[in-house]
Amino acid sequence: MKNKENMNENEKQTKNLEEIFEAKIARDEKIEPKDWMPEKYRKTHIRQISQHAHSEIVGMLPEGNWITRAPSLRRKVALLAKVQDEAGHGLYLYSACETLGISREELYDQLHSGKAKYSSIFNYPTLTWADMGAIGWLVDGAAIINQVPLCNTSFGPYARAMVRVCKEESFHQRQGYEIMMTLCNGTQEQKEMAQDALNRWWWPSLMMLGPTDDESIHTEQSMKWKLKRKTNDELRQQFIDQTVPQADILGLTIPDPDLKYNNDTGHYDFGKIDWDEFWQVVKGHGMCNKERISARKNAWDNGEWVRDAAVAYAEKQVEKDEVKKAV
Amino acid sequence: MNKNWPLWEIFVRSKNGLEHRHFGSLRAADAEMAMNNARDVYTRRSEGVSIWVVESKNITASNPEHNGELFEPAADKAYRHPTFYDLPDDIEHM
Amino acid sequence: MTNENLIQYIYSIADNSLILGQRLGELCGHGPTLETDIALTNIALDLLGQTRSYYQYVGELSKEDLTEDDVAFLRNEREYKNVLIVEQPNTDFAYVIARQYFFDVYHFLLLEKLMESKNVNLQAIAKKSMKEVAYHKRFSGDWLKRLGDGTEESHQKMQQAVNDLWVYTDELFHMNEDDKVVAKAGFGVDNTELKETYYNEVEALLKKATIEIPSTPYFQKGGKKGIHTEHMGYILADMQYMQRTFPDMKW
Numbered sequence: 010m011k012n013k014e015n016m017n018e019n020e021k022q023t024k025n026l027e028e029i030f031e032a033k034i035a036r037d038e039k040i041e042p043k044d045w046m047p048e049k050y051r052k053t054h055i056r057q058i059s060q061h062a063h064s065e066i067v068g069m070l071p072e073g074n075w076i077t078r079a080p081s082l083r084r085k086v087a088l089l090a091k092v093q094d095e096a097g098h099g100l101y102l103y104s105a106c107e108t109l110g111i112s113r114e115e116l117y118d119q120l121h122s123g124k125a126k127y128s129s130i131f132n133y134p135t136l137t138w139a140d141m142g143a144i145g146w147l148v149d150g151a152a153i154i155n156q157v158p159l160c161n162t163s164f165g166p167y168a169r170a171m172v173r174v175c176k177e178e179s180f181h182q183r184q185g186y187e188i189m190m191t192l193c194n195g196t197q198e199q200k201e202m203a204q205d206a207l208n209r210w211w212w213p214s215l216m217m218l219g220p221t222d223d224e225s226i227h228t229e230q231s232m233k234w235k236l237k238r239k240t241n242d243e244l245r246q247q248f249i250d251q252t253v254p255q256a257d258i259l260g261l262t263i264p265d266p267d268l269k270y271n272n273d274t275g276h277y278d279f280g281k282i283d284w285d286e287f288w289q290v291v292k293g294h295g296m297c298n299k300e301r302i303s304a305r306k307n308a309w310d311n312g313e314w315v316r317d318a319a320v321a322y323a324e325k326q327v328e329k330d331e332v333k334k335a336v
Numbered sequence: 337m338n339k340n341w342p343l344w345e346i347f348v349r350s351k352n353g354l355e356h357r358h359f360g361s362l363r364a365a366d367a368e369m370a371m372n373n374a375r376d377v378y379t380r381r382s383e384g385v386s387i388w389v390v391e392s393k394n395i396t397a398s399n400p401e402h403n404g405e406l407f408e409p410a411a412d413k414a415y416r417h418p419t420f421y422d423l424p425d426d427i428e429h430m
Numbered sequence: 431m432t433n434e435n436l437i438q439y440i441y442s443i444a445d446n447s448l449i450l451g452q453r454l455g456e457l458c459g460h461g462p463t464l465e466t467d468i469a470l471t472n473i474a475l476d477l478l479g480q481t482r483s484y485y486q487y488v489g490e491l492s493k494e495d496l497t498e499d500d501v502a503f504l505r506n507e508r509e510y511k512n513v514l515i516v517e518q519p520n521t522d523f524a525y526v527i528a529r530q531y532f533f534d535v536y537h538f539l540l541l542e543k544l545m546e547s548k549n550v551n552l553q554a555i556a557k558k559s560m561k562e563v564a565y566h567k568r569f570s571g572d573w574l575k576r577l578g579d580g581t582e583e584s585h586q587k588m589q590q591a592v593n594d595l596w597v598y599t600d601e602l603f604h605m606n607e608d609d610k611v612v613a614k615a616g617f618g619v620d621n622t623e624l625k626e627t628y629y630n631e632v633e634a635l636l637k638k639a640t641i642e643i644p645s646t647p648y649f650q651k652g653g654k655k656g657i658h659t660e661h662m663g664y665i666l667a668d669m670q671y672m673q674r675t676f677p678d679m680k681w
Contacts, residue, residue: 080672312462318580319365
């Protein structure tokens, strides 16, 4: 009897805390790592932030594929700097995630074992130089639409990381668009290369904004916690509306015969997305899923002796200092 | 062996005259490496002129559960603020 | 001293930065931690930045109005004058660090002297690069000590890398005909004068890193005359892929 009363008391208390917590977020106050938070909030944030971090570091690979082959020195340094930024962004995000009581190593394990997801778009191959343009323009474009609202998300460390990410990311999309622009002003062969890249990256970029609202399981809760400000479908529409005129300026054709401006809605109507392909890639059967994960895993496994050596060396220096002090 | 590098907190002074501000954290095996990594990670775009690195475990942080006793008592001490005091409108330089 | 002498001399400096930058570029995303990825990329970016300054100056000197990219991408293998050490592969992190450190110490000493060049362009590039390379040397030197005096495994790997790369160090101080002419004119550096300081510094650090100084009866050479190791062809095949597949286009 007594036990039961206690339990009810505990439950009541938790419920109370949760109400205070939700009210805090509704008032636009931030949640900081040591604040009380519902377990679900913690878990959801670990999942989303780590997924985001994984996407940054896996995203280094398809572009890294072209660093050695970049066609000019100017392009080479820009691409290197961009891929390096992605490592930085991964680092900021892993750090934000770690404040929730999980280590970077545990998060890596989840990535390497396939337990954690990352953005599926990075499982597509980068086949020509124009893909560097298309990724910067479309993939970073879609990412920015996703990310800008996160600068105001409720979890402080995530919001702060995103402010830094968004600030740094602003050159990435411009870099991509400039590559496309140069190709489209170039020879017929270059223009075809640009069109081919758009053809291959357009639909995956649309999918990148997530499943349709009726299929998306997390949206409502995420809205409440300001992990999302708009639904996937709204973001997708925004992306299409802003990208189509950019394609027009390039003189490229969006590979969607159903794409048409709708005077009534003020938006572009667009064709059906091949969600079977989306789920195939999400489930690990894209062209490069295996390569991407094994590249990450190799980097980590082959680096173990290096990380160990650094720790061993640091410990020896501490010991030496102590001996010095003792003498 | 597989020992993980400890976490460090990075503080950067953006320019002389400003205070060091918390920029973020990173992993490093020792202070020297933390300093180099901080330089490479957090000042790639000329963000700083001075860096402090502190191993995270050396930071003692207040517990938000004690926020009531720590911070709320200051809230009703309006007399610490200049606006608490009434002065005639035509008085200047005060 | 002719312009051509000077151009060739610049190649023998700038090609080192280009090829090492290219090698480091291969690593981005594959290093032991994100922090080291970011650090090595910074070094690569410094080196490629230097390369561009040198090649732009070559463009000014050349009769054919060469661009930095013509210089970087359109020469044949025999026309690259980099030393052999910078083209050696990223076998493992120990090789990356040893290659970097062996080159950085030389690079630092070279720039120190090049800052006194009678040629204002070279002087200016050297002054700017000097600060960058001072940091490179600090980074690679720190890591060489960590790996050398870290664990048993890292010690062995570091020793192996040092043994294998040691044979490429002597070439750093070779002077081809152009080097000699340009040095004599006070524009270039007499590399032979750097050698003693170099080995003193490197050997002192290896000792701190508990790494044995290798002894070898023979050293490798050839890069400064355009005779490279077999790796070079593949580096160029990658690097020049776009230029060779799609000639005369702007990117």
